[in-house]
Amino acid sequence: MSTVDVFLKLYGIKKDELLEWGKKNYPELGGNLRLLLAAYIREVLGQEPPVEIFELVPKVTVKKVIDLKEDEWSVIEVYVARVVSERTYTACPICFRKLTNGECTEHGKQEPIEAKFVDVVVGDDTAEVVATLTPRVTTRLGDIDIVGCYVRMRGRLTSDMRFVVSEVTILKMPKTRREVSVEEVREERFEEVPKIEVEEKPQEEIPEGVLNTFRKLIETFEEVSLPELEKWARRRGFKGDVVEVVKRLGYVIEDGVVKMRKGTLS
Numbered sequence: 488m489s490t491v492d493v494f495l496k497l498y499g500i501k502k503d504e505l506l507e508w509g510k511k512n513y514p515e516l517g518g519n520l521r522l523l524l525a526a527y528i529r530e531v532l533g534q535e536p537p538v539e540i541f542e543l544v545p546k547v548t549v550k551k552v553i554d555l556k557e558d559e560w561s562v563i564e565v566y567v568a569r570v571v572s573e574r575t576y577t578a579c580p581i582c583f584r585k586l587t588n589g590e591c592t593e594h595g596k597q598e599p600i601e602a603k604f605v606d607v608v609v610g611d612d613t614a615e616v617v618a619t620l621t622p623r624v625t626t627r628l629g630d631i632d633i634v635g636c637y638v639r640m641r642g643r644l645t646s647d648m649r650f651v652v653s654e655v656t657i658l659k660m661p662k663t664r665r666e667v668s669v670e671e672v673r674e675e676r677f678e679e680v681p682k683i684e685v686e687e688k689p690q691e692e693i694p695e696g697v698l699n700t701f702r703k704l705i706e707t708f709e710e711v712s713l714p715e716l717e718k719w720a721r722r723r724g725f726k727g728d729v730v731e732v733v734k735r736l737g738y739v740i741e742d743g744v745v746k747m748r749k750g751t752l753s
């Protein structure tokens with residue numbers, strides 16, 4: 488099944504109908520079903536067509552999961568096996584930064600949107616990896632559930648072996664789908680990050696392992712609100728001063744947000 492077929496099914500549009508409509512309204516587009524579908528979704532259904540319809544990168548070299556290298560942008564074709572965790576927060580609609588008192592550090596006062604990170608287990612015939620769908624991706628997908636789908640993902644492997652995804656294209660949808668509620672997933676969710684085992688110690692003696700765990704988290708998200716980071720650390724039994732750890736790692740705190748560096752771009 489082609490990507491267009493997937494979306495025709497999703498939107499309940501018949502191919503013949505679309506071609507008929509296209510012939511009448513956009514004869515100049517000929518048989519480009521992707522563009523006709525985008526036009527149809529916009530004009531007839533009154534919705535924004537999902538970017539996943541388009542084949543923006545026609546020639547891609549697909550990598551096997553086992554061959555992914557840290558920090559290298561890659562394209563993989565994988566089966567989405569299941570959701571492992573989901574984190575939501577109120578975000579700026581423009582840059583997806585976390586809003587503090589309804590304000591974005593970059594765009595000022597904004598109408599908040601609910602943004603979310605979703606971690607999914609994906610794999611091909613060589614291996615599995617946890618893929619992190621960023622708020623930009625999950626917002627684009629909207630109600631489209633990619634669990635059980637065979638997809639193409641563009642992204643980058645981080646130092647903690649997560650594949651951070653910037654683009655998803657659905658290649659194949661599941662034949663049958665049993666609805667699994669988010670609650671169900673939450674209840675059996677995996678532990679996201681290893682627990683920090685540490686006793687209360689003077690600040691000068693923050694163990695390297697603890698620093699590394701913080702470093703991985705902050706680098707994964709690039710920026711994270713200080714209260715969130717403190718909550719995260721307490722849940723894992725860390726009793727020290729989080730601000731001190733952040734400073735030791737060389738990150739900056741701006742308006743209550745821990746950033747990898749000053750003025751980090753979204």
Ligand SMILES: [Zn+2]
Pocket residue numbers: 579580581582583584591592593594595
């Ligand atoms: Zn913003």
